[in-house]
Amino acid sequence: MNKKVFFPVLALIMAISGLCSGCYTLKQGFTLLGYLNRAIPLEDLINTERKEGEDSPGEENRIFALQVMDIRRFAMEELGLKTNKNYTSYVELDRDYLAAVVSACAADSFTRYEWWFPIVGKVPYKGFFNITDARKERTKLEKKNLDVWIRGVDAFSTLGWFSDPLYSYMKNYPLQDLAELIIHEQFHATVFLKNHTQFNEEFAEFVGTEGARLYMESIKDQIPTDPETRIDKEAMNVDRAMFLAFIHSLIADLDKMYNDPDLTRNEKLQKKEIMIKEAQSDFEENYDENFKTPNYRGFSNLPVNNAYLELYRLYYERNSWFKELYEKTGSNLVDFIKAAKTLKGKNDPRVELEMALGLK
16 A cells, blocks of 8 residues: 655654754654755756757656646646645655655554644654664564554655655656645645544545546546556456455454454454454455456455554545535535635534535
């Protein structure tokens, strides 16, 4: 799973740099500032001409830059997301991910481990630009008998404290995935509720997915029709839904077992290992029957634990609440986002959103 997140610690880098020269915040912030310092304006990818005998961005980079500019225009002008300078600069990186993010969870329940940061409050992950630092954090957490998962993320939002750049590996993304990434992150920069991470992530995931769909719909006449590509995309969407249903079913079964008062902690841990292994075995055995693409075949070999599964509880809502609310209120993403901008997060944000949309 390569999910987008926001980096809470970077918001305060300049404010606290004089107070904690060796702290986590400063180290991650300085790395980010280093990236920003070598970023080039997106326009340079458009205006740089190829010179004989010299390396230059070339036509591929020019097309990428123009695509990003058009997605930004759509996100801000058509959807009403915050107007800022996010994704107007470009950084070359020698890897295909931006940061390593650590998540943790109780080993015998789906109780998230959370970190606290000023301004954003509690968040269920901690990001590192250096994978070695992420692994050190994992070791510390495992000593607390927690399940831990490290994943690479391709983007994060600094919630408006910095102008988030593009990175070179993004040039390889399909156009719809690029649109989803940018719209997802722009939603984070537009709407953020302190101490409501799950709501923030699920909402951004919904807006990113629906916004990208609407963007692709808006430019369909500009893209050559490719029936094979359409079929592949449809197959990927079907497989994604199938995989999420499988994961949520496994989570539900484990959660029921974890809440059995007659089981000791050790018994729960033993049953967890058996249930996960059996699920992976069934998944592999029935893969060709249930899936149309090879995208999820690797699941059977993953060291799945509660921290891994909890990510799906965080990012992917189980009851399609946002989708159902969206359809109930007219399927107008502009109005949906406009209502989201009024939220304060002082009470249940779902109730606040329903009120903002005139349902309560």
